[in-house]
Amino acid sequence: xxxxxxxxxxxxxxxxxxxxxxxxxxxxxxxxxxxxxxxxxxxxxxxxxxxxxxxxxxxxxxxxxxxxxxxxxxxxxxxxxxxxxxxxxxxxxxxxxxxxxxxxxxxxxxxxxxxxxxxxxxxxxxxxxxxxxxxxxxxxxxxxxxxxxxxxxxxxxxxxxxxxxxxxxxxxxxxxxxxxxxxxxxxxxxxxxxxxxxx
Ligand code: ADP
Ligand code: ADP
Numbered sequence: 634x635x636x637x638x639x640x641x642x643x644x645x646x647x648x649x650x651x652x653x654x655x656x657x658x659x660x661x662x663x664x665x666x667x668x669x670x671x672x673x674x675x676x677x678x679x680x681x682x683x684x685x686x687x688x689x690x691x692x693x694x695x696x697x698x699x700x701x702x703x704x705x706x707x708x709x710x711x712x713x714x715x716x717x718x719x720x721x722x723x724x725x726x727x728x729x730x731x732x733x734x735x736x737x738x739x740x741x742x743x744x745x746x747x748x749x750x751x752x753x754x755x756x757x758x759x760x761x762x763x764x765x766x767x768x769x770x771x772x773x774x775x776x777x778x779x780x781x782x783x784x785x786x787x788x789x790x791x792x793x794x795x796x797x798x799x800x801x802x803x804x805x806x807x808x809x810x811x812x813x814x815x816x817x818x819x820x821x822x823x824x825x826x827x828x829x830x831x832x
Contacts, residue, residue: 634701636820637663637686637788642695644681655681656692663822668814671824679824683790686822687713699788712786717797718777720765726752726776727761733784744783751779755813770798771806778810782817789814791823795830803830 644656655678663669671679684690686697688704688711697704712733720729730748734740752758755775765773774794781789794810795803807830814821823830 635662635698636665636667636700637822638698638701639682639686640696640698642682642685642692642697644678644685644690645693656685659695663820665820666818668811668819668821668823670830671822672828673824673826675826679826680792683713683792683822683824686788687711687790689713709787710784712781712784712789714777714781714789714791714794716793718765718773720773720776720780722765725762725764726757726768729765729776730761730780730783733780737784739784748779748783751782755779769802771802771809774798774806775809775813778813782813782819787820789819789821791821793825794823795825803827 639659639661642656642659643654646653646655659678659682661669671682673679681690685692686704688697699707699709721732724732727748730752731740731745734744734748749758749761752761757772757775757779760768760772765776768776774797778791778794791810795806798806
Protein backbone atom coordinates (compact mmCIF):
# COMPACT_ATOMS: atom_id res chain seq x y z
CA UNK A 634 0.00 0.00 0.00
CA UNK A 635 1.19 3.53 -0.77
CA UNK A 636 2.28 5.58 2.23
CA UNK A 637 0.87 8.93 1.12
CA UNK A 638 -1.57 9.34 -1.76
CA UNK A 639 -2.58 12.75 -3.01
CA UNK A 640 -5.62 12.22 -5.22
CA UNK A 641 -7.12 14.80 -7.55
CA UNK A 642 -6.68 17.73 -5.19
CA UNK A 643 -8.11 21.06 -6.29
CA UNK A 644 -8.25 24.16 -4.15
CA UNK A 645 -9.98 27.41 -4.92
CA UNK A 646 -9.84 30.26 -2.42
CA UNK A 647 -12.83 32.58 -2.35
CA UNK A 648 -12.18 36.12 -1.19
CA UNK A 649 -13.85 39.50 -1.53
CA UNK A 650 -11.70 40.11 -4.64
CA UNK A 651 -12.90 36.95 -6.32
CA UNK A 652 -11.52 33.44 -6.72
CA UNK A 653 -7.97 32.12 -6.84
CA UNK A 654 -7.42 28.62 -8.15
CA UNK A 655 -4.37 27.56 -6.16
CA UNK A 656 -4.34 23.84 -7.13
CA UNK A 657 -5.93 22.14 -10.11
CA UNK A 658 -6.36 18.37 -9.96
CA UNK A 659 -3.03 17.52 -8.36
CA UNK A 660 -2.14 13.85 -7.81
CA UNK A 661 1.03 12.14 -6.61
CA UNK A 662 2.20 9.33 -4.31
CA UNK A 663 4.99 9.06 -1.80
CA UNK A 664 6.59 5.86 -0.60
CA UNK A 665 7.73 5.30 2.96
CA UNK A 666 11.25 6.67 3.41
CA UNK A 667 11.13 8.98 0.42
CA UNK A 668 12.15 12.61 0.68
CA UNK A 669 10.29 14.60 -1.93
CA UNK A 670 11.01 18.23 -2.82
CA UNK A 671 8.37 20.32 -4.56
CA UNK A 672 9.93 23.28 -6.35
CA UNK A 673 8.02 26.19 -7.85
CA UNK A 674 7.77 29.97 -7.82
CA UNK A 675 6.01 31.95 -5.11
CA UNK A 676 2.23 31.72 -5.41
CA UNK A 677 2.14 28.35 -7.24
CA UNK A 678 0.34 26.59 -4.38
CA UNK A 679 3.16 25.00 -2.37
CA UNK A 680 1.97 26.14 1.06
CA UNK A 681 -1.57 25.22 0.09
CA UNK A 682 -0.71 21.59 -0.67
CA UNK A 683 1.29 21.25 2.57
CA UNK A 684 -1.57 22.71 4.61
CA UNK A 685 -3.98 20.26 2.97
CA UNK A 686 -1.70 17.27 3.66
CA UNK A 687 -1.31 18.47 7.26
CA UNK A 688 -5.10 18.60 7.56
CA UNK A 689 -4.98 22.33 8.39
CA UNK A 690 -7.25 23.24 5.49
CA UNK A 691 -9.81 21.26 3.52
CA UNK A 692 -9.41 21.07 -0.27
CA UNK A 693 -12.28 22.12 -2.54
CA UNK A 694 -12.14 18.59 -3.95
CA UNK A 695 -9.96 15.49 -3.81
CA UNK A 696 -8.59 13.45 -0.94
CA UNK A 697 -5.34 12.76 0.87
CA UNK A 698 -4.78 9.24 2.15
CA UNK A 699 -2.14 7.97 4.54
CA UNK A 700 -1.86 4.20 4.37
CA UNK A 701 -5.25 4.15 2.70
CA UNK A 702 -6.93 6.17 5.45
CA UNK A 703 -8.43 9.61 4.91
CA UNK A 704 -6.23 12.25 6.45
CA UNK A 705 -8.82 13.30 9.01
CA UNK A 706 -9.02 9.73 10.35
CA UNK A 707 -5.32 9.01 10.46
CA UNK A 708 -3.62 8.24 13.74
CA UNK A 709 -0.20 8.90 12.20
CA UNK A 710 1.68 11.89 13.57
CA UNK A 711 2.50 14.56 11.01
CA UNK A 712 5.23 17.08 11.78
CA UNK A 713 5.08 20.53 10.21
CA UNK A 714 8.18 22.69 10.10
CA UNK A 715 7.42 26.27 9.20
CA UNK A 716 9.18 28.82 7.05
CA UNK A 717 11.00 30.62 9.81
CA UNK A 718 12.12 28.68 12.83
CA UNK A 719 9.37 29.98 15.19
CA UNK A 720 11.44 29.21 18.28
CA UNK A 721 10.24 30.80 21.51
CA UNK A 722 12.91 33.30 22.47
CA UNK A 723 12.24 33.09 26.19
CA UNK A 724 12.52 29.31 26.29
CA UNK A 725 15.79 27.37 26.24
CA UNK A 726 16.67 25.05 23.36
CA UNK A 727 15.60 22.03 25.42
CA UNK A 728 12.33 23.71 26.40
CA UNK A 729 11.69 24.60 22.75
CA UNK A 730 12.35 21.08 21.55
CA UNK A 731 9.96 19.64 24.14
CA UNK A 732 6.97 21.82 23.18
CA UNK A 733 5.33 19.28 20.87
CA UNK A 734 5.62 16.54 23.47
CA UNK A 735 4.24 18.88 26.15
CA UNK A 736 1.19 19.60 24.02
CA UNK A 737 0.66 15.86 23.57
CA UNK A 738 1.32 15.31 27.30
CA UNK A 739 4.11 12.89 26.41
CA UNK A 740 7.00 14.36 28.37
CA UNK A 741 8.49 11.36 30.14
CA UNK A 742 11.99 10.39 31.23
CA UNK A 743 12.25 8.28 28.08
CA UNK A 744 11.09 10.99 25.72
CA UNK A 745 13.44 13.51 27.36
CA UNK A 746 16.33 11.09 26.92
CA UNK A 747 15.39 10.52 23.28
CA UNK A 748 15.31 14.26 22.61
CA UNK A 749 18.61 14.81 24.43
CA UNK A 750 20.14 12.13 22.25
CA UNK A 751 18.89 13.87 19.11
CA UNK A 752 20.40 17.16 20.32
CA UNK A 753 23.70 15.39 21.09
CA UNK A 754 23.80 13.57 17.77
CA UNK A 755 23.31 16.77 15.82
CA UNK A 756 25.81 18.91 17.70
CA UNK A 757 23.40 20.79 19.94
CA UNK A 758 23.85 18.92 23.21
CA UNK A 759 26.01 21.57 24.80
CA UNK A 760 23.52 24.28 23.84
CA UNK A 761 20.43 22.77 25.41
CA UNK A 762 20.30 25.35 28.19
CA UNK A 763 21.05 28.25 25.83
CA UNK A 764 18.42 30.56 24.36
CA UNK A 765 17.68 30.74 20.60
CA UNK A 766 19.32 34.17 20.16
CA UNK A 767 22.62 32.65 21.33
CA UNK A 768 22.66 30.28 18.32
CA UNK A 769 23.38 30.82 14.63
CA UNK A 770 20.57 30.74 12.06
CA UNK A 771 21.64 27.31 10.85
CA UNK A 772 21.70 25.92 14.38
CA UNK A 773 18.23 27.33 15.03
CA UNK A 774 16.93 25.56 11.92
CA UNK A 775 18.41 22.32 13.25
CA UNK A 776 16.67 22.95 16.57
CA UNK A 777 13.39 23.52 14.72
CA UNK A 778 13.84 20.24 12.85
CA UNK A 779 14.66 18.34 16.03
CA UNK A 780 11.57 19.86 17.66
CA UNK A 781 9.54 18.51 14.75
CA UNK A 782 11.24 15.10 15.03
CA UNK A 783 10.65 14.96 18.79
CA UNK A 784 7.03 13.93 18.36
CA UNK A 785 8.22 11.03 16.18
CA UNK A 786 6.19 12.01 13.12
CA UNK A 787 5.62 9.42 10.41
CA UNK A 788 5.56 12.22 7.88
CA UNK A 789 7.39 15.54 7.94
CA UNK A 790 6.26 18.60 6.04
CA UNK A 791 8.87 21.31 5.57
CA UNK A 792 7.76 24.68 4.21
CA UNK A 793 10.73 26.67 2.83
CA UNK A 794 12.77 25.62 5.84
CA UNK A 795 15.79 27.68 4.82
CA UNK A 796 14.19 30.90 3.67
CA UNK A 797 15.32 32.88 6.71
CA UNK A 798 19.00 32.10 6.05
CA UNK A 799 21.55 33.78 3.80
CA UNK A 800 22.52 31.95 0.59
CA UNK A 801 25.73 30.29 1.82
CA UNK A 802 24.27 28.94 5.02
CA UNK A 803 21.15 27.81 3.15
CA UNK A 804 23.14 25.34 1.09
CA UNK A 805 25.05 24.10 4.13
CA UNK A 806 21.90 23.77 6.22
CA UNK A 807 20.00 22.02 3.45
CA UNK A 808 22.74 19.37 3.29
CA UNK A 809 22.53 19.18 7.06
CA UNK A 810 18.79 18.72 7.15
CA UNK A 811 18.88 16.20 4.30
CA UNK A 812 21.46 14.22 6.28
CA UNK A 813 19.31 14.24 9.42
CA UNK A 814 16.17 13.14 7.54
CA UNK A 815 18.02 10.32 5.80
CA UNK A 816 19.72 9.10 8.97
CA UNK A 817 16.46 9.12 10.88
CA UNK A 818 14.82 7.35 7.90
CA UNK A 819 12.00 9.83 7.71
CA UNK A 820 9.46 10.37 4.98
CA UNK A 821 9.33 14.05 4.15
CA UNK A 822 7.85 16.54 1.75
CA UNK A 823 9.71 19.81 1.43
CA UNK A 824 8.65 22.81 -0.60
CA UNK A 825 10.94 25.54 -1.86
CA UNK A 826 11.11 28.13 -4.61
CA UNK A 827 14.86 27.49 -5.02
CA UNK A 828 15.95 24.40 -6.98
CA UNK A 829 19.41 24.61 -5.36
CA UNK A 830 17.80 23.69 -2.03
CA UNK A 831 16.14 20.53 -3.33
CA UNK A 832 17.18 17.49 -1.33
P1 ADP B 1 3.18 29.29 -2.49
O1 ADP B 1 3.30 28.63 -1.17
O2 ADP B 1 3.68 28.45 -3.63
O3 ADP B 1 3.75 30.65 -2.50
P2 ADP B 1 0.38 29.52 -1.81
O4 ADP B 1 -0.12 28.13 -1.61
O5 ADP B 1 0.71 30.33 -0.61
O6 ADP B 1 1.62 29.45 -2.83
O7 ADP B 1 -0.67 30.34 -2.68
C1 ADP B 1 -1.21 29.87 -3.91
C2 ADP B 1 -2.19 30.90 -4.43
O8 ADP B 1 -3.32 30.92 -3.56
C3 ADP B 1 -1.65 32.33 -4.42
O9 ADP B 1 -2.24 32.98 -5.53
C4 ADP B 1 -2.13 32.91 -3.12
O10 ADP B 1 -2.26 34.29 -3.17
C5 ADP B 1 -3.47 32.20 -2.96
N1 ADP B 1 -3.82 32.03 -1.53
C6 ADP B 1 -3.10 31.32 -0.63
N2 ADP B 1 -3.71 31.33 0.56
C7 ADP B 1 -4.84 32.04 0.39
C8 ADP B 1 -5.91 32.41 1.27
N3 ADP B 1 -5.92 32.03 2.55
N4 ADP B 1 -6.91 33.15 0.76
C9 ADP B 1 -6.90 33.53 -0.53
N5 ADP B 1 -5.93 33.23 -1.40
C10 ADP B 1 -4.91 32.48 -0.95
P1 ADP C 1 4.47 31.72 0.86
O1 ADP C 1 5.59 32.54 1.43
O2 ADP C 1 4.53 30.27 1.16
O3 ADP C 1 4.21 32.04 -0.57
P2 ADP C 1 2.46 33.55 1.46
O4 ADP C 1 3.34 34.63 1.98
O5 ADP C 1 1.92 33.58 0.07
O6 ADP C 1 3.19 32.16 1.67
O7 ADP C 1 1.22 33.36 2.43
C1 ADP C 1 1.35 33.50 3.82
C2 ADP C 1 -0.04 33.30 4.41
O8 ADP C 1 -0.99 34.20 3.81
C3 ADP C 1 -0.59 31.90 4.17
O9 ADP C 1 -1.28 31.49 5.34
C4 ADP C 1 -1.55 32.05 3.01
O10 ADP C 1 -2.59 31.11 3.10
C5 ADP C 1 -2.06 33.46 3.21
N1 ADP C 1 -2.34 34.08 1.91
C6 ADP C 1 -1.57 34.06 0.80
N2 ADP C 1 -2.14 34.72 -0.21
C7 ADP C 1 -3.33 35.18 0.28
C8 ADP C 1 -4.38 35.93 -0.28
N3 ADP C 1 -4.38 36.33 -1.56
N4 ADP C 1 -5.43 36.23 0.51
C9 ADP C 1 -5.45 35.81 1.76
N5 ADP C 1 -4.50 35.10 2.37
C10 ADP C 1 -3.44 34.79 1.63
